Amino acid sequence: MSPRTLFEKVWSAHEVVPQTADTPAVLYIDLHLTHEVTTPQAYTVLRSRGLKVRRPDRTFATMDHSTPTETAQVFGGIPIKDASAARQVAQLESNCAEFGIELLNLQDPRRGIVHIVGPELGLTQPGSTIVCGDSHTSTHGAFGALAFGIGTTEVGHVLATQCLLQRKPKTHAINVHGQLGRGVTAKDLVLAIIRQVGVSGGTGSVFEFRGPTIAQLSMEERMTICNMAIEAGAKAGMIAPDETTFAYLKGRARAPSGAAWDAAVAHWRTFCTDEGAVFDQQTDIDASQLVPMITYGTHPGMSVDIDAKIPVTQGDAVFDKALSYMGLSPGQTLKGQPVQVVFLGSCTNARLSDLRAAAAVIKGRRVAAGVQFLVVPGSQSVKAQAEAEGLDQIFLAAGAEWRESGCSMCLGMNGDLVARGAYCVSTSNRNFEGRQGVGARTLLASPITAAAAAVAGCVSDPRDFLP
């Protein structure tokens, strides 16, 4: 057999029927992750057609997108304030009960953002196919899974058949070499990749992030990278599983154990790109040249080095519209730009290592007057671990808000919103117009850049605040 890429191996292992010129392939799905927002319609269709869920044992549900983050609404017996969120939560509970789907309900200590919970429980495994009704399903590719977001109609297809109709994507290697500098994080690296490739540079492709820099990253950092592959237009992002992957998974609740563990690892090791395999496209990145990054526009490709100026372009209507929305000017330096909100959260950057890094910056300092610093752990497990380490006390002593887990201000469906015209340094993944609230102005950055902004009250270089 000729050498194959990681993607090609996972794809062919799940191809039930190959694609033809006229028809897409039928792809088998190993794991279907679901949540309260993109499932109600799919269950209604199933019910109306008298269908069951084909593989309830391969379907898993959590609540995250619209769930409240205020403790009183989660544990205090106070009803969920937002009426549509309350409806979605109740509907997911009844749908899961009716169709026999395992659900982490609002008070479950394992609940959290779907892309954080899957890996935490060991549900996310190398060589598997994973889908979810959320674009950032690409996160799970950090484990060598082929993982991508699907629409509500496709959620129904997978519930009913455990399969999906798909055109085979092309392959694109993102080769990263060079040591990341002090204060330069996985978030900065992926923002730099998106800037270089472009927000549609990955269209129709699956990225494989590879090279010595990627091999040195922790699983949490790899998840941050794969999470944002979609922001360069890619179908998915993948990283070949290695010892770091296996060490992360070992002992997790849903990972294989005993003899099955050894057999699984032996199988997982086969999911790597063969020597001599050919990618459709390649991009090379020198990570040693990077500095902390921040976005200035309305898509994640509009980013600059933390101390650089916003570019000056002539006659680019899209660029001009983005800057007008953001209230910024070409040639302006973003450093020093006052901010009103800082959001540390989302499936991109709300894992324990992210909270630790931000806490190290904030420790012994105060959040600047007039700044709301919202800290939303990615899962209840992350929250509990952070509290066991005393990170919550560091944030609270600084004047930050310490919340229950959920998507929160990543998309503002639960009422955690940024006011019109306000600037928010956010560790999330999208800075589209209105993403964090009507008229909200989002500046994407790493957890330490966010923490530095919270302390200074303006966009700042995190390297000036590192211990």
Ligand code: SF4
């Ligand atoms: S945190 Fe944001 S990107 Fe992640 S699952 Fe929630 S809404 Fe989607």
